[in-house]
Structure formats: C-alpha cells, structure tokens
Amino acid sequence: MEIKLLKENYNIEKLYQDFASGNITENADYISNESVHIPSDTNFPIYFAKAHNSFEDFKEAIQVLKKSYIDTDRDIHLSRRFWHSFLTLYKRAYIIEKYPEVLESKKNFTNIVLKKFDWENYIYKCVLAAEYIKDRGFDSEAEEVKFMKVIYSxxxxxxxxxxxxxxxxxxxxxxxxxxxxxxxxxxxxxxxxxxxxxxxxxxxxxxxxxxxxxxxxxxxxxxxxxxxxxxxxxxxxxxxxx
Structure with a gap:
C-alpha cells in the first residue's frame, strides 16, 4: 500500500480542521509528493491513557505491529512523519470511532494522533516492544503475552x-x-x-x-x-x- 507523506512543516491547524470536517484531499497543501510503501494497513489501538487504559488494546497493538508493520525498514516504522501521515490521511474513520474526543479539540487531536514520536508516544512504545518480542523469539504466543503483561504492569x-x-x-x-x-x-x-x-x-x-x-x-x-x-x-x- 502506498502512503503519501505530509510535508515536514505542515500547518497543524489546517490539517486538524480538514481532519475534523472530513475534507482531507490528496492535493491538500500540507501533503508532499513523497510516499512510502507498507505491506498492510491493519487497524490497531494507538492510545492507552485515561478511558482507553486497556491491556487488551495494548496487546492488540503490539501483536498487529509485530505481524504487519515492523518488517518494514526502521526508517519507516520508527518515523514520526510516517505515522502522522498514516494516521491523519488514512485512519480517520477508525480514529474517530475509537477516540471520538479528537473532534472535541485540537489539543486532544494532537495528544492522541500527532504526539511527538519518542518515549511518550504509545505507538513508539509498542513498536519497540514488538521489535523486542520478535527478536527474542519466545517459545509461544502465551510467553509473548506474559511479557506484554509484565510491560503493562x-x-x-x-x-x-x-x-x-x-x-x-x-x-x-x-x-x-x-x-x-x-x-x-x-x-x-x-x-x-x-x-x-x-x-x-x-x-x-x-x-x-x-x-x-x-x-x-x-x-x-x-x-x-x-x-x-x-x-x-x-x-x-x-x-x-x-
């Protein structure tokens, strides 16, 4: 699947307004001419704070990332620009259904969707966990889930x-x-x-x-x-x- 990328210095206010109203188009001025290819666009939970604090969501995110995303180049799956582009341009329906509060304010939208891609970002945490689990080669899925519970705890x-x-x-x-x-x-x-x-x-x-x-x-x-x-x-x- 081809994923078009946002420009490096996009207008967050305009992006949010278009995301909230459903008016994002491929020729929007915050979308660049660059793109990357990924093998899957499977949905997964991206936020685990407040009302969304759920081990099942955390486990699902790691399992989906491990199966469908981390075999891409690390320049892709550890890229802030990729994830912000992917979520805003391709995952609007899923995000609004799962996290309807993003429509309440730009602050919520930024905190859930456009958070800085480092140790505070939930996708970042899960990508690393998925890499660690895959590299370790646990003997069974049960052992993998057990370690996910240890992280979560x-x-x-x-x-x-x-x-x-x-x-x-x-x-x-x-x-x-x-x-x-x-x-x-x-x-x-x-x-x-x-x-x-x-x-x-x-x-x-x-x-x-x-x-x-x-x-x-x-x-x-x-x-x-x-x-x-x-x-x-x-x-x-x-x-x-x-």
Whole structure:
C-alpha cells in the first residue's frame, strides 16, 4: 500500500480542521509528493491513557505491529512523519470511532494522533516492544503475552527505561522487567522514596535503580548482564534508597 507523506512543516491547524470536517484531499497543501510503501494497513489501538487504559488494546497493538508493520525498514516504522501521515490521511474513520474526543479539540487531536514520536508516544512504545518480542523469539504466543503483561504492569518503569539510549536494548529490557517480575519487586519499584530531602519530590525506587545503572555504565555493563546478574544489581541499588 502506498502512503503519501505530509510535508515536514505542515500547518497543524489546517490539517486538524480538514481532519475534523472530513475534507482531507490528496492535493491538500500540507501533503508532499513523497510516499512510502507498507505491506498492510491493519487497524490497531494507538492510545492507552485515561478511558482507553486497556491491556487488551495494548496487546492488540503490539501483536498487529509485530505481524504487519515492523518488517518494514526502521526508517519507516520508527518515523514520526510516517505515522502522522498514516494516521491523519488514512485512519480517520477508525480514529474517530475509537477516540471520538479528537473532534472535541485540537489539543486532544494532537495528544492522541500527532504526539511527538519518542518515549511518550504509545505507538513508539509498542513498536519497540514488538521489535523486542520478535527478536527474542519466545517459545509461544502465551510467553509473548506474559511479557506484554509484565510491560503493562510496569509501564512507568518501561517508559523511563526507553528514555535512555543505552538501555533501549531488547535483551536488557526483557531481562530487567522479567527479573523484577520474578523477584516480586513491581510494587516496590513503583513506590515513592520517602525521607530523602536530597532527591526530587516524586522520586520512585524503580527510576532510581535505572538512574544508578546509567550512572555506573560502563563500569557496570548493565545492558549486557544476564537476568541473574541483573537481579543482583537491582537489589544492590534498591538498598541504597531503603
């Protein structure tokens, strides 16, 4: 399927007005002459906040991305321009049905459809998860879903991990999140750290563990540790804040 691309510096206000009114046409002045080809245009959930906070949607997004999108070049499936073009120009009906609040304001539209393509963007989070799962080669779909649940149960920590380039590594993320799941540390890592005036107001144990791993890299090569060694490092850094 050919996907036409938006211009690099398109007019968001005009794009939103045309999206809301259903008046987007192929010769609109915010559409470029460039295009890319993808093998599938299968719908999948793109937003998991507020009323849309659903593990089933999260799982569906990763499964569809893994099956239908991540075999494209990474220049495509990790491109802000591609996803913004694809969603606004080709997925209007699905988005309005699934996320009707996009028609209420440009703010909602931007937050759900045109969000910056980084660790805060839900498609970005799911694309990385789909890549990690595919590269790992789990033994069964049940094992894949189990890991998706681990990510979903530790979403804040997952977000924090993928902010760091050095930790944006499939083996590390799978081993790290699986380790804290096996050690029963999810609740602990979500908790605020108390009685530490030297830290920020909303410091969490999990974030500090990742902070310490990043600070100690490359002395401690956390991204390349196996699960057993990661468990030792996690407990070591946790003790620093207890």
């Amino acid at each position: 530790n979403f804040d920590l997952y977000n924090y991990i993928i902010k760091y380039n050095v930790f944006r590594n499939g083996n590390f993320i799978i081993n790290f999140l699986t380790a804290i799941d096996e050690e029963g540390l999810s609740d602990k890592l979500k908790k605020k750290i108390k009685n530490r005036s030297d830290l920020g107001k909303d410091e969490r144990y999990g974030r500090r563990v990742i902070f310490e791993m990043n600070k100690n890299y490359p002395i401690i090569m956390a991204p390349f540790l196996d699960k057993v060694e990661l468990k030792k490092e996690i407990h070591k850094f946790l003790k620093m804040y207890d």
